[in-house]
Amino acid sequence: MNNRDVHLPGSENRQVTRAAGIIGIATLISRFLGYVRDMVLASFFGAGMVADAFIAAFRIPNLLRRLFGEGSLSIAFIPVFTQVMIKGDKAEGHRLAVGALKLLLVVLSLITMIGIIASPLIVHTIAPGFAKDPQKMALTITLTRLMFPYLIMIGTVALCMGILNVLGHFAAPAIAPVLLNLSMISAVFGASLFSDSQTVRGLGLAGGVLIGGVLQLALQLPFLARHGIRFWKRSGLWHPAMKKVGVLLLPTIFGAAVYQINILVGTLLASLLAEGSVAYLYYADRLVQFPLGIFGQAVATAVLPSLSRQAAGGDYAGLADTFSHAMSLVLFITIPAMVGLIVLRDPIVALLFQRGAFDEQATRLTSMALLYYVLGLWAFSSVRIVVSVFYALKDTRTPVMTATVSIATNLVLGMVLMAPLKHGGLALATSLASMVNLTLMVYLLRKKMGLIRWRPVLVSCLKTIAASIIMAVVVLLICRLPVFRQSLPGGVRLPIMIVIAIGSGVAVFSVAAKYLAISQWDQVMGLVKRSLSRS
Template sequence: MNSSRERQPKSENRQVTRAAGVVGAATLLSRIFGYVRDMVLASFFGAGMAADAFIAAFRIPNLLRRLFGEGSLSLAFVPVFTDAMINGNREDAHRLAVSSLKLLLVCLSVVAIVGVVAAPLIIRAVAPGFASPPEKMALTVTLTRIMFPYVILIGLVALCMGILNVLGHFAAPAVAPLMLNLAMIGAVFAVSRFSESQTVRVLGLSAGVLLGGILQLAMQLPYLVRHGIRFWKRSGLWHPRMKTVGLLMLPTIFGAAVYQINILVGTLLASLLPEGSVSYLYYADRLVQFPLGIFGQAAATAVLPSLSRQAASHDYTGMGETFGHAMRLVLFLTLPAMVGLIVLREPIVALLFQRGAFDTQTARLTSDALLYYALGLWAFSAVRIVVSTFYAMQDTRTPVISATLAIAANILLGMALMGPMGHCGLALATALSSMVNLTILVVHLKRKLGVIRWRAILSSCLKTLIASGVMAAAVIMLCRPLFPDASTVGGLRMLLNVSIAIGAGILVFCGMAVILKIPEWQKMTALVKRSLKRS
């Protein structure tokens, strides 16, 4: 009996690692096309009025997606749906899924209608600095109205993702964002063939966002049907377990999306700074989102069903093992990514964005913002694992309190730092507030779930930091001959040099991981070897 219990956490850990690999690989593909999308946007719009207006308008439905979709609803729904699958029956769990989809459709339709009508008030609150010139405010309002219905589509996509993840399917939901990127890229090029007006092009880009949402939802539906979810069958909007979902969801609105709320706060404060500040922060944030999505979000997505199963079975020892494994894995991946972004920030920004309307000055200011965002990458990722653990235990109170304090810290730090540091101060405030959030959450989790092996986490983290430091020193030495002046290196040469620097950094880090015998490296290589033998 004891040996069975010992094997179960190991089995869950392997499942988490495997699922994180699937989600990470799919997310990598999506993020690559996301950067192609951002390169297109940077080339066509630069950091001018049209770019600022689109970014500010798109942040609003994107925030609602985090709050009502990937954030509160997904984190509240997955533990309840998992409990229904384990302690109830499969047919009832499927009814819960269908009712949730229908109820979400109704709720988000109301949100979208209110958003379209109240767009002028929302923009004045979110970006008060856009009031002058009036053309900028008018364009932002129009773009907001076009894109607000996107929240309906992406909310349904997020719920489909939660359902499919519990059912053991991770690939399709992770690949779905690729459709949004392709739709936006296609829209920009299609409209640009008929008009050179920045306003017309950005209107077409906003229509591409809606098309992308439709394609993402269409991609999920066949897999739901394959797993037995018959959403066309007659069923009510309400299921008895929806009460539990609702009670969990309401407080998680802030707790699950604190990072996005902080980014929105940064947009609000940046609108009061010189023109282009909103765009600098956006492009820098997009670069941080690359490793955050591949490593942090992938691990959080993979670990939530496992933690929910263990919580439903009251296996708290197993939860401690799974949490510790996920934290060590995330820190092992994000710490070197953080160091790499800091060291290579200027050539990476130049490679991806510096063309067309995105000039050398814009690239430099974006790189400055990236430095301060990147400092918080490890905390952004770790918070997602800790929050998932609380919600798996259906504890919503602690993340809400922590998120509220973190948001308050972000506002105060942002207001204090934006004066002397400009937009860089806002990026630093976001990173520091995420560290505050993580510290509060970890202190409370230590009291609530005392079976976690914190010493193993800290030991792995220390070894990873040493390996990352050696990697940074090697890459810095290599950068001197590769990038004497990033602004003067051509496109293909820059691509080759950045690839060499990144490749060298990865090799050095992996070598140090072997020398230091970092457990996460050994587990990942063992999993890859088993997968190759099976194939």
């Protein structure tokens, strides 16, 4: 890494696109297994008491992972680590990385011990509605205590991912969640061999989470060692550069994890509604996480090291160009994904989850939540890109301010909309709050960096919307063909219809994107062709 690199915006854009592709492919594999996992959970647990208890319990360490792991420490650490590395002092950068990892282990261990002791208070705060069912409350507390140590492993994994991303390694960090999904699936089936009790299976699933966390951390260590970063190296817990990380850390807790905090607010309010409401929101959110994780998070993860290099080198014109490229790319992919999920939400939910304990009513109510969540997909994805710019510039105040407004908006809208729309109102509140967050951040970024070229982003976005509308019309027509309503047996109707509809939608969108001359289409296809030529 050297200062010359930061003056090559075209090179940075290609690197961002390539890195996003690697992360996206790895995340696709992980998300696929994640859906297999959720299909297993839906089949074994449905949307009943154990499902609500596990989902609420798992949200607590998962939120803390977002806050203290990839949501704050990783984002606060990357710009500082990049600055040390870009100066060419490799040994100093390694000392910083090892010290940060050891310090994080100590901090997370303390938080975990406190969390285990305070689990009853935490659960009563997060899911107050569970108090009316003592059995559900007791199970949620037990599961929370069992899964709290997951925070130690996954928080450390998140920092490892940030270090490896700065060093140009994206594949291993992105593929790590596959191990968690495999571990959870195996745990459910393993527990089922010993007992038919859903409670026992739920406890087994919590054990699978812990094993998955250990496996994810173990995967990162050889790749860190290959770059000269070894846990076992003698090093203190403190490095002078950690002071800069500390200055950035606390504000990023809210700024980076606003989506997860809003989801947690939804869980809190959903616990006051009918049984199953927490589960409906969870399954719908999992479907939204598919394009959000593969595309939105992939681009955001890929772009932060590039933005940090450009900010550290004072290349603000290059930074603005990289940001515009990332925004156009994420909107080009998430807008058609959003439209596709809206059109196909009912058959997709039915195909993935409707079996065993997950009945038609659960499908209908999950589909309703999915509709309201997916309306905000473009905003969820875009916020991650804008946040990356502020953090690359070491501006933590702005994301905190907008995140605070967003969380307050979500809470108020959730309480207002949950009366007429039940759990669907909570999903809609999350989407609207994210749109408010994005609007505020874009306005403030424009004031901070007037040199950003918004016109190409807007033109690309409008063209993408036009191509997505054409795609939606074709997909709707395909779903209404008589062959899918009368001729095919029920067991194969849904999968065949969805495969044909998605394949046709992708083909139509591709033709429309090429005809409308959307530049991101050429970039994505170029990445695909280069990947195929190397294989």
